[in-house]
Amino acid sequence: MKSSELFETAKTLMPGGVSSPVRAIRPYPFYTAHASGSHLTTVDGPVFIDCCMAYGPLILGHAHPHIRKAIEAQLENGWLYGTPSPLEPAFAKMITGDHAGMDMVRFVSSGSEATMAAIRLARGFTGKKDIVKIEGGFHGAHDAVLVKAGSGATTMGVPDSAGVLADLVAHTRQVPYNDVEALESLLMLHTDVAALIIEPVLGNIGPILPEDNYLQSIREITRAHDVLLIFDEVITGYRLGIGGAQAMYGIKPDLTTLGKIIGGGLPIGAFGGRREIMELVAPQGPVYQAGTFSGNPLSLTAGITTLQWLHDHRTLYRDLDEKTRALEESLDRADNGSFVRLGSMFKWFFCSEPPKNYREVKECDTGSFGRFWKRMLDDGIFLPPSQFETNFLSSAHSDKDLTTIARAYTQCLSE
Ligand SMILES: *Cc1c(COP(=O)(O)O)cnc(C)c1O
Numbered sequence: 001m002k003s004s005e006l007f008e009t010a011k012t013l014m015p016g017g018v019s020s021p022v023r024a025i026r027p028y029p030f031y032t033a034h035a036s037g038s039h040l041t042t043v044d045g046p047v048f049i050d051c052c053m054a055y056g057p058l059i060l061g062h063a064h065p066h067i068r069k070a071i072e073a074q075l076e077n078g079w080l081y082g083t084p085s086p087l088e089p090a091f092a093k094m095i096t097g098d099h100a101g102m103d104m105v106r107f108v109s110s111g112s113e114a115t116m117a118a119i120r121l122a123r124g125f126t127g128k129k130d131i132v133k134i135e136g137g138f139h140g141a142h143d144a145v146l147v148k149a150g151s152g153a154t155t156m157g158v159p160d161s162a163g164v165l166a167d168l169v170a171h172t173r174q175v176p177y178n179d180v181e182a183l184e185s186l187l188m189l190h191t192d193v194a195a196l197i198i199e200p201v202l203g204n205i206g207p208i209l210p211e212d213n214y215l216q217s218i219r220e221i222t223r224a225h226d227v228l229l230i231f232d233e234v235i236t237g238y239r240l241g242i243g244g245a246q247a248m249y250g251i252k253p254d255l256t257t258l259g260k261i262i263g264g265g266l267p268i269g270a271f272g273g274r275r276e277i278m279e280l281v282a283p284q285g286p287v288y289q290a291g292t293f294s295g296n297p298l299s300l301t302a303g304i305t306t307l308q309w310l311h312d313h314r315t316l317y318r319d320l321d322e323k324t325r326a327l328e329e330s331l332d333r334a335d336n337g338s339f340v341r342l343g344s345m346f347k348w349f350f351c352s353e354p355p356k357n358y359r360e361v362k363e364c365d366t367g368s369f370g371r372f373w374k375r376m377l378d379d380g381i382f383l384p385p386s387q388f389e390t391n392f393l394s395s396a397h398s399d400k401d402l403t404t405i406a407r408a409y410t411q412c413l414s415e
Pocket residue numbers: 109110111112113115138139140141199203204232233234235259260268269
């Protein structure tokens with residue numbers, strides 16, 4: 001069946017025809033038949049160079065042979081035990097060893113689950129009620145973080161989804177990214193804040209990069225106010241390098257959430273942090289958290305193998321950085337937008353200056369982006385279908401891919 005027909009059927013059986021909203025491309029999304037390296041092959045025939053990479057997890061590309069072999073070997077031993085397996089302490093050792101801010105870790109099955117548990121843990125540890133998030137920051141699809149952006153620092157949060165209780169998100173306050181003063185005045189005014197949860201580099205409306213010393217400043221301010229600092233590194237973990245944003249910027253958060261890359265393409269999440277905080281997690285402590293698929297051997301095998309590969313191929317991050325740098329240099333940035341990149345994360349924003357926060361990114365010309373996105377697809381490049389999603393490269397993107405991508409960018413932007 002063709003993509004258009006599959007989507008017609010899917011729409012009658014699944015809300016919006018999809019399993020996650022961003023995938024509902026109009027008039028219909030292409031359906032993927034198989035994926036390999038940097039390429040997606042559609043059921044309709046066309047093959048695309050993928051710059052979405054499943055929204056972040058696939059840093060080694062699709063169906064990496066080494067990861068595949070490891071998964072196949074694990075299949076021989078079964079794929080779900082409901083008991084501990086030797087993979088857990090091995091993986092925990094790798095992850096805590098790589099992150100300055102993680103003495104202990106708990107494995108879960110998604111990034112959403114990780115941030116949900118980290119927020120509960122922060123409340124359990126501090127005994128305080130409120131959390132602060134960054135406007136436009138994304139931490140998954142659970143109630144506490146589905147708060148309308150732009151409601152202002154001193155007001156209470158307003159639900160961003162039907163079915164989320166106003167009473168509940170009243171405990172979620174927001175401040176703009178890259179605004180130290182807004183955070184400081186909020187914490188002066190409100191003393192019942194358990195934690196600040198932040199993507200150290202905004203990835204879900206970005207990349208939007210931290211200004212000089214911003215992350216250092218929020219570390220100092222949160223510490224001074226006895227507020228836990230949660231780095232949501234679900235995207236940035238092992239994306240910006242080993243040790244994520246906390247290593248890149250030299251910051252030690254109290255709690256860290258991970259996901260995406262650490263599952264090697266299989267479902268996963270993790271949260272961890274300072275020992276005295278993590279010791280409150282059940283069964284060691286009173287903060288409850290549990291999951292049937294937590295620490296499942298298949299995800300852990302894919303994750304361990306991926307992280308080991310990243311450790312063994314240290315030039316990979318430099319190579320990826322060189323590739324986005326070369327892409328940037330090939331573009332004429334004078335005309336209708338700005339190119340932002342950090343390592344293998346990049347984006348063309350249809351606004352004259354690189355945005356510094358949510359308000360600025362909302363000023364971007366989404367109409368132009370839509371036309372550009374479509375033109376890129378016609379040229380064989382699949383970008384995430386939103387002005388507000390980061391593009392990713394993987395180690396599977398060849399120099400030839402990059403030449404094709406650069407040529408398409410130049411061509412499509414000039415039209
Ligand atoms: C993707 C993402 C999440 C949610 O992870 P899921 O695995 O999709 O639940 C949370 N935080 C950030 C920063 C993310 O990018």
